[in-house]
Amino acid sequence: MTPLTISLFDQGPPAACPKPFNMAAHVLRHADALSEKPALEVLSETGAHVWTYGALKSAILGTAAGLLHAGFKPGDPLLMRLGNTVDFPIAYLAAIAVGLIPVPTSAQLTAPEVARIIDTLAPAAVLHDPAVATAETATAKNISTADLHDMRNLPPADFAMGDPNRPAYIIYTSGTSGQPRAVVHAHRAIWARQMMFDGWYGLRRDDRLLHAGAFNWTFTLGTGLMDPWTIGATALIPEADTPPAALPNLLHQHQATLFAAAPGVYRKMLDTPEDPALPTLRHGLCAGEKLSEPLRQRWQEATGTALYEAFGMSECSTFISASPTAPAPASTLGQPQSGRRIAILKDGQPAPLNTPGVIAIHKSDAGLMRGYFNAPEETAARFDGEWFLTGDLGAMDAQGHITYMGRADDMMNAGGFRLSPLEVEAALATHPDLATIAVTDVEIKADTRVIAAFYTADHDLVEADLKAFAAARLARYKQPRLYIRLPVLPTNANGKLNRRALRTELNAQTLKAKP
Structure with a gap:
């Protein structure tokens, strides 16, 4: 491709979605045509239900x-x-x-x-x-x-x-308002996912793609099921509660050619005593949270296969990725998939190359949501002219590779789920012994991030009691793993809570000492 001059990647639109659809x-x-071919195999240690x-x-x-x-x-x-x-x-x-x-x-x-x-x-x-x-x-x-x-x-x-633009499904994502938002997607969203086949997966009809996630996770629904079935491949899903340590044997036994999981799963697989032996695996696919360069290298050394990362969000699935035909330079997400129009915006315009800004998706993208359910004002607030603002920060080089630079709005990533700290704080703030509460995600060791709750109170509270209080009000992935009492919560010059300071001011040894 011709080197870019500004942070705008545009290789032209994909083929239009057919009508009716x-x-x-x-x-x-x-x-x-493939009526006798396995579409889905639910795997266990003793076999598979086909x-x-x-x-x-x-x-x-x-x-x-x-x-x-x-x-x-x-x-x-x-x-x-x-x-x-x-x-x-x-x-x-x-x-x-x-x-x-x-x-x-x-x-x-x-x-x-x-x-x-x-x-x-x-x-x-x-x-x-x-x-x-x-x-x-x-x-x-x-x-x-x-x-x-x-x-x-x-x-x-x-x-x-019918009309490919009519609503097809709704998924929930947690927003900066502190309440989960209902994201309405059109039937055309599945048509847009074809840009991932070459732009991320390297997906073929003869593939056997094993996804480590649960059936009811949207990452599994899309990458693990819908996309393999769309091309005529076979989806492999481990039965419920399969531990990461069992995955290498399942990948080997069932001759998986592709493997998809969140980074934390890859890390746990590498923490086992022996390196995974995966003779049929071509490569791994990674999404849900940021993949670290050390983890990518460890997997390559242990298995001889590459990991290809993708970046996306509930409002548009994945749209930036590495792939077998376009590997990403170290520490970058990769490039926008062919057919996408992606920009790094600063002051509403594509930024100069290598300049941090907000990652934005053009409103014409077939995979972009129709909007938030019954929330036209909130939907409109996510757009700047023709661009949908992701809330994520990045920088683009002349080849279109994007370096991820974090969230613009303090969103957390808990085990692959995007989550607003405000939602967790609202649930915990009703505890009678808490004076103030703030939560953020923290890195407790390489490639491991957990939600931590920082509170002020007139005495140390029993952590088991706090965890039980949270468990009654929040899904497990939303519950803090750490509870830390501070004399005062850090604020900025305007008196607003400074979440970055919560991450940086803590003594690392204090975190390590926590269970």
């Missing part, structure tokens, strides 16, 4: 028919409170297939958190696994996992084709 139909477009493309499509369209028979209409939101099982992607695609709007949520959410979502979303139904927390609602039907299983054998529904 349906996201689920696109994901299953090869299912008839779903062929034919069986998968039949279960999805049967469930879709059952949802229509239950009285739901196109456009109805369905809140998903399902566990880490194949029920999750089947129900997800079934809803999309007939124009319903699934709302996948983490199984870790507590009943109070779910209640707040129900209040704002007003779903037509809750798809509920009894083992997963939910909240009582008088306005939404309850569809149990048993109900969903009964639907699978119904005659198949037809795909509801």
Whole structure:
């Protein structure tokens, strides 16, 4: 490519999304031709439960028919409170297939958190696994996992084709307001994901892609399931609660050619006594949080395979990445994927090269959200003219490689989940013995970041009591792992809380001494 002169990467738009269109139909477009091929293998130490493309499509369209028979209409939101099982992607695609709007949520959410979502979303139904927390609602039907299983054998529904810009699904992300935000995505979002096939994965139809995440994580839904199925590859998912130490054997035993996980999983795999032996693996894929250069190098040395990182967000999935055909220079994220228009903005304009600014996505990107649910003002606030502002800082070189420089708004990253400290603080602030509270994520050792809560009080509080208080109000991934009492919380010249100071002023030995 011709060297850039400003921090603007634009190789032209991808092919336009077809009309009419349906996201689920696109994901299953090869299912008839590949009806006997394994689409999904759920792995355990003793073997695998295999779903062929034919069986998968039949279960999805049967469930879709059952949802229509239950009285739901196109456009109805369905809140998903399902566990880490194949029920999750089947129900997800079934809803999309007939124009319903699934709302996948983490199984870790507590009943109070779910209640707040129900209040704002007003779903037509809750798809509920009894083992997963939910909240009582008088306005939404309850569809149990048993109900969903009964639907699978119904005659198949037809795909509801239509405008690719209409809503397809909603996912929740935590924002700077301190409350989770509902992100509405269009059917066209799956069409945009094809830019990742070469721009990140190096994905082929004969691939066997093992994703280490849970079925109900959006990273797994996209990279681990939707994308392999779209191209006709085989998705491999470990059964629930599989420890990282077991993954090398599963990768070897089931002949995985690609592996996707958050950086923390790679680190835990490398902490085992023996280096992983992975003869069929071409390379690994990494997202969810920043990959450190030492971890990348350790994996390469231990396995002889490369790690390719991608950067994205709930509002647009991944859009900057390294790939087998375009490896990233050390300590950079890589380049914008072909077909993306990405800029580093300073004062609303593309910045000079190698100058820090806000990473921005052009509003024409097919993968960009439609907006936040019922929040037009909040949606508009994320745009500067034709650019969507990610809130992340970076710098671009002449070849388009982007160096990540942190969050502009103090967002935290907890195990791959973006999270506002304000949400955690709001939940903890009701503790009767806390005077003030502030949270941030801190690095306790290389490649390991945890949420830490800093508080003021007239005496040291029992950490076990604080953890129990948080556990009753927050999903596990939102709960602080460290609780540290300070005489006063640091502030800046304007009297506002200085979160950076929370990270830098602590004595490293104090953190290491914490359990």
